Amino acid sequence: MMKAQTAVEINEVLANRRSPRSLDAAAVLSKEDLLAILEAARWAPSAHNGQPWRFFVGHRGDETFSQILDSLVSFNQGWAHRASVLIVVAGVHTREDGTPNKGYLYDCGLAVAQMVVETHHRGLVAHQMTGFDATKAGENLGVDPSLTPIAVIAIGRQAPAELLQGAMLERENAPRERKALEEIVVKGLPN
Ligand SMILES: Cc1cc2nc3c(=O)[nH]c(=O)nc-3n(C[C@H](O)[C@H](O)[C@H](O)COP(=O)(O)O)c2cc1C
Numbered sequence: 001m002m003k004a005q006t007a008v009e010i011n012e013v014l015a016n017r018r019s020p021r022s023l024d025a026a027a028v029l030s031k032e033d034l035l036a037i038l039e040a041a042r043w044a045p046s047a048h049n050g051q052p053w054r055f056f057v058g059h060r061g062d063e064t065f066s067q068i069l070d071s072l073v074s075f076n077q078g079w080a081h082r083a084s085v086l087i088v089v090a091g092v093h094t095r096e097d098g099t100p101n102k103g104y105l106y107d108c109g110l111a112v113a114q115m116v117v118e119t120h121h122r123g124l125v126a127h128q129m130t131g132f133d134a135t136k137a138g139e140n141l142g143v144d145p146s147l148t149p150i151a152v153i154a155i156g157r158q159a160p161a162e163l164l165q166g167a168m169l170e171r172e173n174a175p176r177e178r179k180a181l182e183e184i185v186v187k188g189l190p191n
Contacts (some may be wrong), residue, residue: 002175017120018176019127020158021168026061026080027157033122034085037155040118046107052092053111056141059085067140068152073131076152079168082128083154087115088137090147108150119155127154 004015032071034057041053058065062082066093070078080086080116089112112128120128134149161172181189 004176007181008059011040013120017116020125020161021079021127021171022159022161022163022172023079023082023084023125023154023156023170024159027059027084029084029124029155033124036122037115037118037124041111042142043114044107044111046110046154047103050092050095050101050103050107051070051133052101052104054092055145056088056090056143057085058087059083061139064141068132071132071134071140071149072129072139072152073133075173076129079164080127080152080154082159083106084124084156085154087153087155088139088141088143088149089153090149090152092146094146095122104148105150112151112153115153123157124155125158128152129154 002018002118004010005016007072009015017114027058038055039055041055042051044053056064058068060081065086068160069081069131072080086147089108091101091107091108093101095101116128129152130150132149137143137149138150141149161169164172
């Protein structure tokens with residue numbers, strides 16, 4: 001496991017998490033793991049407790065899974081077909097009074113972040129994707145027009161990197177990189 005290089009120790013799940021593409025095509029998620037992952041998302045904070053997130057969960061082998069897989073760009077299809085589940089997160093983009101819900105993307109991102117942390121905490125892996133056709137996903141799944149599909153999350157069990165080839169294999173083994181704190185903390189970084 002290539003741990004994130006941090007100025008001080010951080011939460012282990014956050015330090016060790018990465019977005020692998022090599023997944024075990026035989027792994028099945030237990031009901032308990034899947035429920036926990038969805039609960040973690042449910043309990044995310046959101047503006048006015050609006051909870052604009054909605055999830056469409058495909059289990060490898062079922063129709064929903066195929067419909068989600070079909071909406072992915074071909075690069076993502078190339079590895080995500082081995083996921084145990086594929087989840088579309090869609091957001092309620094309008095408030096009850098008909099005005100735009102400006103913060104829905106932020107809220108949905110938070111819910112997915114919690115989902116990802118719970119997934120890795122359970123020894124599984126999650127890989128988010130925006131490389132998908134949102135219109136196609138909406139049509140395939142019959143998503144209500146009040147919802148905008150935002151991203152797809154592949155969840156599964158990590159497999160050896162060598163299952164991949166070429167550039168994908170290289171990326172799988174590459175160290176995780178981030179901008180320096182000095183670059184992202186515009187003001188107020190402790191010295
Ligand atoms: C919103 C979002 C969209 C992403 N879309 C894709 C994608 O379409 N395909 C892919 O292989 N990885 C995708 N990724 C994974 C990122 O490339 C990855 O998180 C980033 O390189 C950092 O690596 P790490 O998650 O292993 O730390 C996405 C990640 C996020 C958060």
